[in-house]
Amino acid sequence: xxxxxxQESVEDFRARARAWIRANLAxxxxxxxxxxxxxxxxxxxxxxxxxxxxxxQRMLFDAGLAGICFPRVYGGQGLTPAHxxxxxxxxxxxxxxxxxxxxxxxxxxxxxLEFGTDEQKLRHLPAIxxxxxxxxxxxxxxxxxxxxxxxxxxxxxxxxDWILNGSKIWTTGAWWSDWxxxxxxxxxxxxxxxxxxxxxxxxxxxxxxxxxxxxxxGNKEFCQEFLTDVRVPDSDRVGEVDDGWTVGTRWMxxxxxxxNSPFVTVPAGWSYGGVxxxxxxxxxxxxxxxxxxxxRELIGEGRVIDLVREALQGRIGRGIAxxxxxxxxxxxxxxxxxxxxxxxxxxAFEIAGSAGAAWASxxxxxxxxxxxxxxxxxTCIGGGTTEIARNVISERVLGMPREVAMDRDxxxxxxxxxxxxx
Amino acid sequence: xxxxxxxxxxxxxxxxxxxxxxxxxxxxxxxLRTNAAGFEPGYWRDGAELxxxxxxxxxxxxxxxVSGTGLVDLTLVAHEFGLRxxxxxxxxxxxxxxxxxxxxxxHPAQASALGELLAGTAVASWCLGGPxxxxxxxxxxVSYRVEGDxxxxxxxxxxxxxxxxxxxLLVTAHGELGLTxxxxxxxxxxxxxxxxxxxxxxxxxxAGLAIEPLRTVELNRRxxxxxxxxxxxxxxxxxxxxxxxxxxxxxQLQRAIVISGAEAVGAMQAAFELTVRWAFERYSxxxxxxxxxxxxxxxxxxxxxxxxxxxxxxxxxAAVDARSPEAAELVxxxxxYIGDNGTELLQECVQLHGGIGVTYEHDLHLFLRRGTVNRAxxxxxxxxxxxxxxxxxxxxxxx
Numbered sequence: 001x002x003x004x005x006x007q008e009s010v011e012d013f014r015a016r017a018r019a020w021i022r023a024n025l026a027x028x029x030x031x032x033x034x035x036x037x038x039x040x041x042x043x044x045x046x047x048x049x050x051x052x053x054x055x056x057q058r059m060l061f062d063a064g065l066a067g068i069c070f071p072r073v074y075g076g077q078g079l080t081p082a083h084x085x086x087x088x089x090x091x092x093x094x095x096x097x098x099x100x101x102x103x104x105x106x107x108x109x110x111x112x113l114e115f116g117t118d119e120q121k122l123r124h125l126p127a128i129x130x131x132x133x134x135x136x137x138x139x140x141x142x143x144x145x146x147x148x149x150x151x152x153x154x155x156x157x158x159x160x161d162w163i164l165n166g167s168k169i170w171t172t173g174a175w176w177s178d179w180x181x182x183x184x185x186x187x188x189x190x191x192x193x194x195x196x197x198x199x200x201x202x203x204x205x206x207x208x209x210x211x212x213x214x215x216x217x218g219n220k221e222f223c224q225e226f227l228t229d230v231r232v233p234d235s236d237r238v239g240e241v242d243d244g245w246t247v248g249t250r251w252m253x254x255x256x257x258x259x260n261s262p263f264v265t266v267p268a269g270w271s272y273g274g275v276x277x278x279x280x281x282x283x284x285x286x287x288x289x290x291x292x293x294x295x296r297e298l299i300g301e302g303r304v305i306d307l308v309r310e311a312l313q314g315r316i317g318r319g320i321a322x323x324x325x326x327x328x329x330x331x332x333x334x335x336x337x338x339x340x341x342x343x344x345x346x347x348a349f350e351i352a353g354s355a356g357a358a359w360a361s362x363x364x365x366x367x368x369x370x371x372x373x374x375x376x377x378x379t380c381i382g383g384g385t386t387e388i389a390r391n392v393i394s395e396r397v398l399g400m401p402r403e404v405a406m407d408r409d410x411x412x413x414x415x416x417x418x419x420x421x422x
Numbered sequence: 423x424x425x426x427x428x429x430x431x432x433x434x435x436x437x438x439x440x441x442x443x444x445x446x447x448x449x450x451x452x453x454l455r456t457n458a459a460g461f462e463p464g465y466w467r468d469g470a471e472l473x474x475x476x477x478x479x480x481x482x483x484x485x486x487x488v489s490g491t492g493l494v495d496l497t498l499v500a501h502e503f504g505l506r507x508x509x510x511x512x513x514x515x516x517x518x519x520x521x522x523x524x525x526x527x528x529h530p531a532q533a534s535a536l537g538e539l540l541a542g543t544a545v546a547s548w549c550l551g552g553p554x555x556x557x558x559x560x561x562x563x564v565s566y567r568v569e570g571d572x573x574x575x576x577x578x579x580x581x582x583x584x585x586x587x588x589x590x591l592l593v594t595a596h597g598e599l600g601l602t603x604x605x606x607x608x609x610x611x612x613x614x615x616x617x618x619x620x621x622x623x624x625x626x627x628x629a630g631l632a633i634e635p636l637r638t639v640e641l642n643r644r645x646x647x648x649x650x651x652x653x654x655x656x657x658x659x660x661x662x663x664x665x666x667x668x669x670x671x672x673x674q675l676q677r678a679i680v681i682s683g684a685e686a687v688g689a690m691q692a693a694f695e696l697t698v699r700w701a702f703e704r705y706s707x708x709x710x711x712x713x714x715x716x717x718x719x720x721x722x723x724x725x726x727x728x729x730x731x732x733x734x735x736x737x738x739x740a741a742v743d744a745r746s747p748e749a750a751e752l753v754x755x756x757x758x759y760i761g762d763n764g765t766e767l768l769q770e771c772v773q774l775h776g777g778i779g780v781t782y783e784h785d786l787h788l789f790l791r792r793g794t795v796n797r798a799x800x801x802x803x804x805x806x807x808x809x810x811x812x813x814x815x816x817x818x819x820x821x
Contacts, residue, residue, distance in 0.1 A: 278814045290815070293808065300758070300807030303814050307755040311733035315425065324425045332726050339726075393725055394718035398698060401713040 013079065014086040020063050025056065025094040034279050034365070036345055036372040036379070039218040046221075050134075050176045053097035057131025060097075067105075067129040069262035070113065075126035081262040081321065092267040099173060100134055106261040107254035108135035108181045112200075113263075115239045115247050120200070124179070136203065138168035138182035138225065139251070143417065145170075146388045148183075148252070149193050149245060150407070150415075153227060155184035162186075162199065162237070164230040170382065174210050174223035177203055181251070187242045188413040195412055196244030198251075200236045207231075217371040255383055256330035260317040268310065277302030277344050279365065283351045286364035298347045305340045312336055328396035335389040338380035349373035423501040423687065424736055430488040435498040437472050442506045448785050451507055454642040459587045461509035461642060469510060470542025474499055478520035478677070483527060484540050485519070493677060493743040497684035497735065504688020507788035509642035511545045511584035513681045517674045518546035518592045521603070521661060524670075529658040532605055535590045544589035548674060549579035549648050559801030559809065560675065564650055566595040566602055572657055573597075573604060573664070575630075575650040581799075585633050585646035592661065593650070594674075599665030604655050608633060628653060639791050676742045676753045679800050680735070683756050686764045686796035687728075687735045689789035694728050696786060697721075697771040717774065724770055727763040734759050751813050754806035761803035764793045 008016075041049065060066040061075065068084045070076025077083070109128050112121055127133040144150035153166025164184055171177070180203050187195030203210065207230040212220040239247040258264060280302045281290070289295040316333045319325030348369045349356045355366035356373060380386040394400045407415040427435060445465055446454075454460055470476070477492040477499070479485025487495050496516060503512055519539045527533035538544035552563015557580075564577035575595055585591065591606045609627045630653040636645045662670055698721065701712040711717050738756035741749040768790045772779035779786045797803065 278818060281811075281815055281818050296811040297804055297807045299814070300754075300810035303751070303810045304755040304758045304807060307737070307752060308730050308734045308759050311737040311752075312730045315729060315733035315736070319425050322426055329729075331722075332729050335722065335726050336730060387719070390719040390722035391715075393722035394712075398712075398718075398721055398725060400701070400718050400721065401710070403715060 010082050010086050013083050017087050018090045021090055021094050027094055035368055036375040037219045038368055053099050054131035057097045057100055061130045074121055075129045084262050088266055089268045096265055101264045102258050103137045104135040105263045107251050110254040110263050111251050114250055133179050134177040136171040136174045136177045136180045138180040140170045142167055142169050146385050151183050151185055153184045155186050160234050162232045164227050167226050169224040171223045172221050175212055183244055189411045191409055192407045192412045193245040195242055197241050198238040198244045198247045199232045201232050216374055253327050253330055256334040260313045260333055277306045282365035283348050286366045287351055287353050295351050302344050302347055309336055309340050328392050331389040331392035335386050338386040341379035342376050345372050345376045428489050431498055434488050438499050438502045442502055442508045446508050451788055454509055460644045466510050467542035475515055475519055475539050478516050479523040483523040491743045494739050497739045500681045500684035501688040504685035504792055505692045507792050513678050514548050514583045515539055515546045517548055517678050521670055525661045545584055545587055546590040547582050547585045547588035549582050549591050549593040553578055553580055559805040562594045562596055564593055564595040566597040573655050575653040578649050580647040581636050581645040582648050583645055585648050586635055586644055594671055601667040601671055602664045603661045603667040603670055604659045605661055639794050676749055679753050679757045680739045680742050682796045683735050683760045686760050686793050687731045689792040690728050690731055690764050690767050693768050693771040693789040697774050700775055724767050727767050731760045751810055754809045758803040758806040761797035765797050768793045
């Protein structure tokens with residue numbers, strides 16, 4: 001994106017963003033959102049936070065700070081990734097609409113921007129930027145996680161409409177969301193990747209049954225949806241019929257770009273809900289181990305990981321933007337983020353000592369480190385597993401031979417399938 | 423290394439790459455094992471003409487960067503050094519030159535030393551660290567006391583890169599007035615150094631000074647123990663002011679870690695490329711190594727470490743160059759990350775090669791050596807993690 005002469009400079013934009021943020025947003029209470037998917041809110045509190053995030057998004061929109069890299073015609077600011085980075089730095093330490101970033105802005109809005117019709121973009125992108133629409137990705141299915149193109153949800157043509165049936169899973173917060181980007185199978189006689197089509201549909205409608213999934217720590221934000229004869233007009237199809245994987249490839253790219261996407265606000269130094277790994281200092285203090293050399297080394301390592309991850313995401317973002325790195329390099333950032341996050345979770349658990357097993361509610365930062373540890377692997381699973389990231393890096397970035405696949409060049413209906421479980 | 427270079431930076435990088443390819447191909451690097459100095463004086467002089475020793479020195483002192491960010495420019499040179507495991511005291515000479523320039527060259531001897539470093543007719547060493555228990559990050563084994571109108575140095579510094587080849591030693595010494603740095607010429611009464619130094623053990627020309635070579639994992643880098651047995655120096659040899667060298671030393675440490683880290687990343691890059699090539703060419707059970715998922719996934723991890731090492735190396739260089747408040751943290755992050763993951767990557771490359779990877783004939787060890795030295799010098803990864811912990815704890819207290 002070449003800056004036009006009349007474009008607001010990054011420094012002017014930064015100053016404007018800073019002034020607005022300080023005047024309008026509440027500073028974060030330190031570490032209130034630390035941890036891995038902690039079950040910290042009642043449903044009523046969760047809904048109140050969602051409402052507040054929609055409100056903040058609306059305020060950003062009214063202040064000319066929403067959709068920094070979205071075109072102006074769709075209500076965005078038409079600015080550059082450098083402006084978004086400045087915004088990320090300025091919003092660090094303040095409340096921000098965390099739930100609306102992913103998957104709403106990326107991958108969903110990013111995919112719409114790339115493949116949507118003018119009508120679809122004009123209808124949805126401004127609504128997204130105003131906080132009126134929160135989106136989910138209807139992508140994973142109970143029978144296909146990593147093998148994301150192996151979807152069984154079917155879409156059958158019926159006049160000007162399509163009829164969708166099937167089940168989607170691992171949507172975070174579908175119970176309070178509005179719209180979904182959905183990958184469905186439209187051709188069972190074509191090979192796996194060539195019989196898919198992408199649709200958009202409202203979540204709150206008859207025929208979409210949203211069930212919440214209880215995670216091992218009691219968190220109920222993940223959902224599973226059951227689609228029964230859901231009618232979708234052909235005008236809500238994204239991309240060509242049976243060419244959904246062209247969209248899907250970019251969809252995966254935008255998903256892996258999360259921490260680096262120009263469409264997403266991520267506070268600088270982000271790792272745990274807006275809190276960086278210096279929270280290990282708090283854990284160590286409350287565990288009475290701040291003077292222990294081994295603990296101090298772990299605290300240092302946590303910060304090193306944060307700094308390296310930030311530098312790496314910046315390098316990948318610049319590399320992809322300047323075409324010096326292939327798009328698939330986004331998988332490098334995804335792999336690093338997963339591994340580094342699990343490492344820091346383990347370190348907090350380690351530092352917490354016996355409080356990692358049992359704690360009192362007034363124990364401070366050591367509380368819940370044990371539950372975080374139990375959920376440690378989620379950051380290597382959600383958003384595409386680290387195993388798939390390793391396949392992508394070795395095959396698409398390094399050009400190594402592809403894995404043998406049993407589902408190529410045969411009708412998808414003939415591809416062997418195991419039982420379906422989550 | 424940076425992904426996008428300015429045209430001037432690319433000229434510098436390209437000139438260095440060509441020069442090194444021509445002058446120090448792998449067989450020459452191997453041959454330097456038996457060269458007492460580890461490099462040929464003419465090689466260093468010609469390299470200096472390409473700008474190797476000028477980048478951290480302001481134009482008013484005869485130096486000059488190519489981009490306005492001299493340390494970033496220097497990492498491009500260092501990266502090329504790492505790619506070929508090239509000889510020459512790039513880190514110590516540049517670190518000393520930068521400090522001399524910043525101290526202003528108030529004394530004629532210091533100004534003339536700087537001129538020699540810029541011209542490549544002399545190289546410099548930095549005497550920091552000491553024997554155990556002073557082998558700790560930032561420790562110095564040398565102390566000073568004020569006596570008459572000068573200082574007297576006493577103690578032991580080690581390991582000191584290129585001490586046996588250096589015409590100028592920058593000595594970091596502790597004493598009651600605070601950290602102090604002095605510039606000493608070991609050959610004050612006789613020539614050594616790039617103009618014909620041998621690195622022979624024994625006493626140098628300067629009374630009370632002894633330089634004893636150490637054994638090292640490097641083929642073409644020399645290290646030594648430098649002993650100060652009541653070495654008398656004049657106040658005109660003090661770089662800056664007595665007792666006020668703490669900031670100088672911190673800057674030197676940051677620069678040294680940035681330069682040697684960029685070199686280590688070059689070594690990682692070269693070893694990684696060598697190993698990827700090997701994975702495509704080597705067949706087992708009728709298929710290339712690159713087709714095995716167990717190995718592909720390890721290559722994916724290595725690629726991630728490599729890109730992360732590039733990224734943190736560049737981030738640290740930019741921060742030190744800009745004197746950013748985050749510089750100390752980023753430098754320690756770079757040292758910790760590149761130190762650990764660099765040597766792990768290099769050892770993984772050995773493992774992926776099998777037995778050939780630990781032979782002298784194969785090039786892999788050239789890079790393994792450089793990564794290994796980088797990890798061990800200027801503080802271990804663990805020490806730097808502790809340093810980072812102290813920095814963030816301090817910051818949290820201030821919030």
